[in-house]
Amino acid sequence: MRMLGSALLVLVATAVPVVAVPDHPAECRIAENQLDHGAELPNVIKAIKAKQFNILVIGAGSSTLPGADGATKAYPARLQAVLAERLPGVTVNVSTDVKSGRTAPEALATLKSALASKPALVVWQAGTVDAMKSLELDSFNAALDKGVATVQRAGADVILINGQYSPRTESLIALSTYAENMRWVALRRGIPLLDRFNIMKVWAELGTFDFETPTKKLDIAERVHDCIGRLLGDLVVEGSKTVAPPGGGR
Amino acid sequence: MKAERDLRLDLFRGLALWLIFLDHIPSNSMSWITIRNYGFSDATEIFVFISGFTAAFVYGRAMRENGFMVGGVRVMRRAWQIYVAHVFLFAIYLAEIAYISQRFDNPLFTEEMGILDFLKQPDVTIIQALLLKFKPVNMDVLPLYIVLLGTFAPMLWLLLRSPSLALALSGLIYVLMWWFDWNFPAYPGGGWIFNPLAWQLLFVFGAWCALGGARRLDRWVHSWWVLGLAIAYVLFCFAITLTWHIPRLGGYVPQVIGDLIYPIDKTNLDVLRIAHFLSLAVITIWLVPRNAAWLKLPLFRPLILCGQNSLEIFCLGIFLAFAGHFIFTTISNRLGMHILVSVAGVSIMAAMAWFISWYKKIERRGPGARPPAARPGLAGGGA
Structure with a gap:
């Protein structure tokens, strides 16, 4: 329950310096303390040193966009573009295993075969x-626990992404419960989480994006995915720096 | 036993109803003031405990004076009323989502909108809702209350004869529930969000306190040692919840503690939640003595009135939460609107509570008035 957090964020977001990456479009910016830069990603560091960085994105319907070129505008493709730019000289390759309507246990069942591509980082949206x-x-x-352990045993790091903030269906789906739960899993396993749910909520509260007006157009959806891809890129880049985080890092 | 109603019960139940309302409007910024953001337990614990307390107080007297059958039937009638209220709220809920399904489209939420597919098979969902298996988001408290009251008669009978045995039985059910993972089945999957086999413990504990248990605990509650422990635990919970709001602080929670406490299970009423609620209760009893003069101040009157008409106000609160969410999604979702909707909702709840109490008084005074002793539902303001 991070109501307090988001309420405070709404108040401070305008005053507090935003994530210190200058090239984000203004709309992607969120208050700095909302990105959890705690955990180090040792396998990512190794991959970047070896100049070959493979990422696997496992997700459900909200990890892609509808339409013929949906996949190229969705956040996995945006992540690849951002990292290619920010990690010069490194070959970044993002592959996806995305299937709409898939639960976490169902994703777990096919995880082993998905890991055959030998990624250094698995981004798991659930x-x-x-x-x-x-x-x-x-x-x-x-x-989630089993999946994270499986990935780590296969020699890769994990970043979790929780569900989207979807105001119109809020009284229908307990998305926040599952989003919070993923925070606990991430805390317990000491891995980073991209708190997409609360990030999107702050966007909604600040009026950055309008999630409420009905539309058939993809423009907002594409901009949101672009921002998610960039913020994910921040997490990866921060995690690849070997700086001891506060509290010794868990 | 000269039983005078403890105003603190009404006050804090009224408070719980307000907090539940604020928490039930999805994404309401104003809900940052509610207690769930500062510790492990939330308004649900207060509501269930006080409901158990007042149920025993009101129906216990009916059962003692008029026998098991009369008392039992009265409890069952209350459970039925709550069931009808729940079905009514479900109808409102159906209206809301039917509207959303026709008016809303955004490719960003293609997957989420799939939830509306259940409208395509009303033959299944409506029946599942009537069976209390299908429960919309935030409509889980009333079904819990229905089960707790619906099964309360035999427990009350036992509580009147052997309070300690009844409490022990309730504790045993709680332990067995954890041991065997028992829960009531839900639709489309999983179990109840509020597992009745877990939450009954707090309800029965409340009832036990009402029937003399509170006096037996007096010595403990008023010891400095217990108070110190309670304050320490509440501070500990506060520190932990702080790390949920500010992710960076998460690094300061030692792994051992994290492993020990997470996840804090709301469905099965985690022991950590019970402990937090009890600690809050101990501190409250210290701060608010039974006959504190300020309880009668007009300032607290709205809260007390809400607490005294809990079923009506609870249902109204759920309805207002739907309406509030509707306003957020169709008119404005900015902070100003959140504050406006929250304040307006609480005011409407208070006004309605005043109106109901006023009418009850008129009805009691009216021609052919029955002696209030025979009508514990009114005298006690319901359970």
């Missing part, structure tokens, strides 16, 4: 379909 099917939180947690 929490939307799980909430829609009101999966038991215990089995949701267990699936």
